[in-house]
Amino acid sequence: MIAAGVMPGGSTADNARRTMVFACGNALLGDDGVGWRIGREISDNPPRENVFVVCTQQLLPEHAEAVSDADLAVFVDCSAITPAGTVSTTPIEAAGALPAIFTHHLDPASLLKLALEFYGKTPSRSVAITVGGEDFALREVPSGKVAAAIPAALLAVRRVISERDCRAEHEEPPTATGTPGDMPLSDLPSHDFESDGQLS
Secondary structure, three states: OOHHHOOOOOOHHHHOOOEEEEEEOOOOEHHHHHHHHHHHHHHHOOOOOOEEEEEEOOEOHHHHHHHHOOOEEEEEEEEOOOOOOOEEEEEOOOOOOOOOOOOOOEOHHHHHHHHHHHHOOOOOEEEEEEEEOOOOOOEOOOOHHHHHHHHHHHHHHHHHHHHHHHHHOOOOOOOOOOOOOOOOHHHOOOOOHHHHOOOO
């Protein structure tokens, strides 16, 4: 789902506070759908204008343009490594190089690198917010620990956006560089929550 009609290649003023939230995961695999639940809540109740949400099963090269046009990128996902219910916030930088074997799905660092390679810019700040999961069975609801962690994860997303806004107030406005991309954002893989009713 892409909220409020974000358009790639917008004006520098528009991009100065543009935040892209990428909510990743599979809504049919238990805890793996927590990113989508958080993304839906942010989309329904954005902390301010110019916050846009993309819900996707995985990060794709097609997302690079939207990332390049943002001042802040937030990647929300479930982690199978951290303890269930643990919310982690990790700064992300562009990878030093793209993988030698290039697959169609990317991690956040590789997506930032791709945006830099193709569009010459990346967000001023990028952050990954993960929720530790434990149950990835075929079902549409998260485990108890993950469900209980959703409010903390939402707070983490809102805090990151608020902190970036505070920093931006003390920075010089960015200078326009490059040219707008020619790929319409409608080509990005997205999901319309209104049409499938998976998350209620």
